[in-house]
Amino acid sequence: MxxxxxxxxxxxxxxxxxxxxxxxxxxxxxxxxxxxxxxxxxxxxxxxxxxxxxxxxxxxxxxxxxxxxxxxxxxxxxxxxxxxxxxxxxxxxxxxxxxxxxxxxxxxxxxxxxxxxxxxxxxxxxxxxxxxxxxxxxxxxxxxxxxxxxxxxxxxxxxxxxxxxxxxxxxxxxxxxxxxTDFRNGFAPLLFRDWLPRDLRRRVRPGEAMHHFFQEWTDAWRQSREAGHTSPADAFRESVTRLGARVGGVSNEPWLLDSGYLVWRPEGGVSP
Structure with missing residues (x-):
């Protein structure tokens, strides 16, 4: 070892x-x-x-x-x-x-x-x-x-x-x-926070890129629900689409959105 x-x-x-x-x-x-x-x-x-x-x-x-x-x-x-x-x-x-x-x-x-x-x-x-x-x-x-x-x-x-x-x-x-996510537990962006890779879990705090990312995604999710996209899968799809207009590097490939995936490729890579 x-x-x-x-x-x-x-x-x-x-x-x-x-x-x-x-x-x-x-x-x-x-x-x-x-x-x-x-x-x-x-x-x-x-x-x-x-x-x-x-x-x-x-x-x-x-x-x-x-x-x-x-x-x-x-x-x-x-x-x-x-x-x-x-x-x-x-x-x-x-x-x-x-x-x-x-x-x-x-x-x-x-x-x-x-x-x-x-x-x-x-x-x-x-x-x-x-x-x-x-x-x-x-x-x-x-x-x-x-x-x-x-x-x-x-x-x-x-x-x-x-x-x-x-x-x-x-x-x-x-x-x-x-x-x-497969939506078994519903959906909200912060559902992912406790399952972030080890070096990013403590980065969800003000001033950090991960905090900004989740803040923008949460705002997009709330707006999606207010617009009538209330089922978990529908709220996910719409929130990621809205997030892509706010944050660079978010893929809006239809198969990803329809299947519960989000891929984020920020310019310069994911900060540790």
């Missing part, structure tokens, strides 16, 4: 990250299917799959619908969990013990790393170090997804971090924030 790692409860549930898989399949299709040069060997790494590798296996199924030869590597800090997951291993599905210093070889370049629900505790100062460690094996333009969801996966937020430098020691760029 490195100094970056910390034990987690490791509890997850089938379907918890299906919405994230769906977004990746739609908007990162090229990343998942690219096979030229080193990309032919490039793998997907799921970090911290927990007591049972449900989410790793679900992602493997979803991504292989696009790229049947994709190699998937599940990584888990607890040795017993990693050993138990071997029952689900296959020719292109592997499970290894390890942490944020990924147990990969130099012959295993990475196209996508996912690390969900691993950084909710511990000092916020270690987040940038974890991002740097997880991004080390990424190919240029490879993606790191790091964030949190509630236990059922009905509310989710995640950093989208892109490797933009040829230097493996350079941290991945903080490209965007992804929000998703």
């Amino acid at each position: 490195s100094t970056l790692d910390a034990k987690t409860r490791g509890r997850t549930a089938p379907g918890r990250l299906r919405a994230l898989d769906a977004w990746l399949c739609r908007f990162e299709r090229e990343l998942l299917t690219r096979v030229d040069g080193a990309w032919a060997r490039a793998v997907f790494v799921d970090v911290g799959f927990g007591e049972h590798p449900w989410t790793t296996l679900e992602s493997a199924e979803a991504f292989r619908a696009l790229q049947p030869e994709l190699t998937v590597i599940g990584v888990e800090l607890e040795e017993a969990r990693a050993l138990a997951a071997q029952a689900h291993a296959g020719p292109r599905t592997h499970f290894r013990q390890g942490g944020f210093e990924l147990p990969l070889s130099e012959d295993e370049p990475v196209r996508l790393v996912r690390a969900m629900n691993l950084l909710r505790q511990g000092p916020v100062e270690r987040v940038s170090e974890v991002h740097r460690a997880l991004g080390r094996f990424l190919l240029p333009s490879g993606l790191l997804v790091e964030g949190s969801s509630d236990p059922e996966g009905s509310v989710l937020t995640a950093h989208l971090l892109r490797r933009t430098s040829a230097d493996p020691e350079a941290p991945p760029a903080r490209e965007a924030l992804l929000f998703h």
